[in-house]
Amino acid sequence: MRITVLLIAVLLAVATLAIPGSYQPVQAQREPIKIGAIAPLTGPTGVSGQAMKKGYELALEEVNRLGVLGRRIELILEDSRGDPPTGAAAFLKLVTRDRVEALIGGLQSNVSIAVAAQARQRPILMAWTGAASTLVERALADAEWFFHYHPWEYHNADSTFGFIRSTGAKTIALAYEDGPFGSGSADSAEAFAKNHGLSVIFKEAFKSGSPDFTPLLTKSKAAGADVLVWVSFDQDVVPMATQTRQVGYSPRLILAAPPSWPVGFEKLPAGNYVAGMALWTAENSHTASRQFVRRYKEKFNEDAASYWGPLAYTNLITVADAIKRAGGTELNALVAAMKATDYEGPIGLPLTFKRSIYGKNQGFTRLIAFQWQNGKQVVVWPEQIAGGKLAYPAPYGR
């Protein structure tokens, strides 16, 4: 008896969910162009997702000042919660229910894979800011409609080692967090290092979130490499900085690459002269970047710390621009217009789409390097956009 009641309940639930959905709103004249976005507004990467949301809002404001082809852009932002099934459902909702004409967003690789699987069956422009894992690149290798903004892992590695080479260092100690983020970089490390004439003489994993890295750092100190490369998340850079001091470990340079930095790191004396790689920092001297930081502060009353903000901004602006150039949202025209993108915005690096190792449309391919100098992230490489000079060897503990 209970089972029947239950089955009725379940099916009624499904049915009631379906009914309001099948009601189609009356088509209005000059209705807005709908763009769908999927981002992790909550969940473990929620901080970055929220930064993306703010970047989108800024871009939306700007785009809708003049409109696109006489119409407004309407952005429908869905939360993927960092969860692949939710991401897949979000895609279906955006494409089949909201009938969006292009898809933007993206952060995590696993969600990207789930969304891409759906996108294969319902091709739509996927202008994607997320995923650094080459697994995703390979899964979407043949997709003409997939435009990837974020550098792939190997681009990150390439930039990192390019920077290190520019300092004159020769040997590297590599410590990385043992999840997909850290290990992805570690895998390709030796090969890339060799390409740049460097050698990785020490390589070891650690668990992100551990309070104590002293054994690891002591081993690294014993290896005596010129540069310590530390691939981790934000919370780990604090113990790294303080404990390298404590074990008396002073390499010529400490290069950390967390996706973001903890609040308050700039005040930490132990963090001074630590270098980092990023797609963008708020200290970028590029005009568009300064403008972005200012507008961000005005609108949200907080400092733009994460590169996901300007990346999302760039994402929406370039897609809107492509729609304008294509004269509409027909897929092939849009793809062609996207391929012709040539944009320089708050990120401060030119954005064009070219082939990558496996993919067809790759946007940003390099990172910039900065060094914490007395509380500021001073850009030190590449030289063309440097805002200051790298302190090398860095005076740690002195």
Added chain:
Amino acid sequence: MTRGRMPKLVIGVVLLAAAVLLPFPVNRAQPYYLQLTLNIFVFATLALSWDILARTGQLSLAHAAFYGLGAYTSVLVTTRAGVPVFAGILLGSLVAVVAAAGLGVLTLRLRGIYFAIATLAFSESLRVLTKQLRFTGGPAGLIAPPLLAGNLPAQYLVILGILLLAVLVSWQVNRSRWHFAFTAIRTNEEVAAVMGVDVVRFKVMAFAISAFFAGLTGAYYAHVFLFISPFEAFSLAVSVGALVAPIFGGLYSAVGPLLGAVVLRAGEEVLRAALGDGFLIIYGLILAGVILYMPRGLVGLWTAFAARRRQPAARTGRGVP
């Protein structure tokens, strides 16, 4: 009684037919709901599997282990040994069963929190293992071949089938003699043993059945969402998800976990729509609230309500906690 049964049977058949045929028109019109329902069914199957084990009083935090084992086995054999996806999924669940039997034997003496922590440790050890070994793809994870070429209605039918099987097994176990054995063991193991119940056999069997479905779910997930990694497949979130729904819906029944899963997931969507990004906080409050005020879950509420409507004298005797 037979006259009352007929219309119920008809309703049941009609519902079943609807459940099977519905996906096709729904998929044309609103595939988003089909996907949502699919997600819910995955969650519900996992919940049902956990509940079966809970009937013997073994509160496992290891379901992520079986889930992950099912997923990894399936992905590994389908990508490395060219095994077809369906066979891979089946193989995955079998591996989970074997592991569960082993774990069951090892933890026979443990109770309550000790048992829970041991199962958690097992699950986490597996996570570290898959993360460290190159053979399992390391921390980056593995890409899986798709089930039925990503055809959504077809995938839906598969999970519907799995779910119905789980419901059936769960229901049958409750109707069979096993029910008494499980309940006896849960209430007091020593007494059960004295009464002649083969405690070892039933505990291990419960583990096996439970793990079968958990492994099945894990493998299914892998081939539908096409990617697994040690972090996701073996995560505590999976184990916790497995137990939240039965608690919420009502333990030790077939209806409870199913109802709990549906209401929880549907509720999440509603909460998110209403509260925006802070909704998880309510989730915690709800969980705490359920425990405090509705310890028997939704089903418990229903039975209490129904019992009160009947004559106060006619109370059911099935009041075992």
Added chain:
Amino acid sequence: MLIFGVLRSGLYSLTSVGLALSVGVIGIVNFAHGEFLMVGAYLGYWLFVSYGIDPLVAIPLGALGLFALGGVVYRTSIQRVLQAPELNQMLLTFGISIFLQNLAIILWTGDPRTAAISYKAKAVALGPFTVGFPQLVVFALAMALTLGLYLVLGRSRIGKAMRAVAQSRLGSSLIGIEVDRIYVLAFGLSTALAGTAGLMIALQLSASPFIGLLYTLKAFAIIVIAGLGNIHGVIYASLVLGLSEAFVEFYVPQGGGWSEGVFFVLILAVLIVRPRGLFR
């Protein structure tokens, strides 16, 4: 390496001793333990950033605050499930932990926050070795607190009452001990200890909404290894954990990734072989 393991165990035992107390005296498996620690860490951070108060100095304040918080949480929720099956208790505290964690995310965002305390990176010479000053302080504090707790439990009236309650709830109430009051006290004390550990984490590391779970798990492992309810066993168990982790990280090539596994294998091994704990 020995020194690192020992110092690390200081932090571990500090984070676990509160849990040992609540499990031992009340019998509550508090999954939200790590979240109380997290609140303590944030308290430490904000006190430092807003008023310049060093977390060490803030300990009395923090402990009091967390004691009050624990008391409130206890009275409003935990008290009711004391008689309920263990599963319910676990789930209730789990719900509380989700609530607290998400509250923190809403209030303070998910960005970790680090307090730039002047001696955070300071090192002290200990014979031929240099060790971190904060770690030393934490270790000393952990020893002091554990010893203090042990003494309180052994000597003071309240402590004896707690031990009585831990042994038998019925028995203690029969001889006139107000079991309820003891429970509140014990729980408050346990959260105060967690908060103190959190303050130390703000001292050494950073505060973020997500640190709770990691420490809850480690605390559980430690009290299981020590034997549930065994307070001084916590020190030994922390030593075992800290040393074995350090050993693996130091001597095993590529050990960093495996050291996590050490922790879990250890739990499994102990539970299977000697479920009553190694140090009973």
